Amino acid sequence: MYAIVETGGKQYKVAPGDTIKVEKIEGERGQAVELDKVLVVAGDKQVNVGTPYVENVKVKAVIEEQGKDNKIIVFKYKNKRKQSRRKYGHRQLFTTLRIESIE
Secondary structure (H helix, E strand, O other): OEEEEEEEEEEEEEEOOOEEEEOOOOOOOOOOOEEOOOOEEEEOOEEEEOOOOOOOOOOOOOEEEEOOOOEEEEEEEEOOOOOOOOEEEEEOOOEEEEEEEOO
């Protein structure tokens, strides 16, 4: 059994026991989280597709880790212009979730 859930503007295919890295969700380590924006639920023989979400289905997960991702460097410049450069970095906040069940 698997489900496709939406969180942080992105979609993830999850199954019980999976670990996923998503954009930051508020909460402490070990806290239970419910993901209720479920787009698709697929069992052994049946597939339910939502319009846009499947009703009465929730994915239960536990927060494993909160942190910051690796730094990425953003560099912008305009050609043929003197001193038109800009450099900065960004570290995205993330949450690691362990999927417990699909209900």
